[in-house]
Ligand code: MN
Ligand code: MN
């Protein structure tokens with residue numbers, strides 16, 4: 001059975017509606033799916049009713065932004081009670097922070113001579129949670145850059161003007177929100193932070209200490225060496241293993257839903273908890 005525990009609907013920066021995302025998962029033969037929109041659980045109720053109809057196990061999820069030693073770190077919450085007051089409060093706070101951050105990104109880009117990017121990004125975001133992808137779209141739309149990749153490379157990626165992490169809560173805080181709301185905290189895509197082995201080890205240790213329970217051992221199609229390194233971290237820190245494509249939409253072909261390398265045999269899959 002295919003398990004995908006990390007993907008996005010258009011409630012955050014994905015392309016498909018929650019409803020369409022579950023149907024798409026069904027067409028890909030996925031048996032257990034978690035929708036993990038950035039800082040929002042808005043898509044879960046609609047997704048749950050379709051999933052029930054199609055016989056897919058839908059795990060209510062969220063991907064929360066946090067910071068750890070100045071690094072932006074994402075924590076996926078799986079099996080959270082979306083009606084829990086702590087989770088509701090968390091979503092509210094993250095959403096407010098996201099707005100402030102977006103205004104700051106807009107101000108920084110204005111200093112570089114790019115006008116009205118906040119309004120532009122907000123328009124492109126519509127009902128979704130505003131984020132860097134909307135700024136990237138705006139920069140392409142205005143002809144400031146030729147494509148999305150250049151938007152990140154020049155303005156929004158790590159170390160660039162639009163890369164603002166300071167608004168996010170500490171790692172321990174978001175782990176606590178997830179656990180308080182009855183969920184499991186998963187350290188998302190560990191390879192994406194480009195940390196040294198020593199630093200990633202420190203991050204795993206502190207994450208475990210804070211109450212984190214799993215590592216996203218597999219994130220889409222990744223190298224064997226990366227998978228083995230994550231497997232080692234799981235056993236060292238006694239963490240469950242999760243896997244997910246981080247799918248954002250059918251247009252991005254390199255990361256299709258359900259498409260990822262298998263979890264190593266020695267790993268304890270997090271979904272064994274629900275089955
Ligand atoms: Mn995203
Ligand atoms: Mn992420």
Ligand code: MN
Nearest residue numbers: 006008063246
């Ligand atoms: Mn993601």
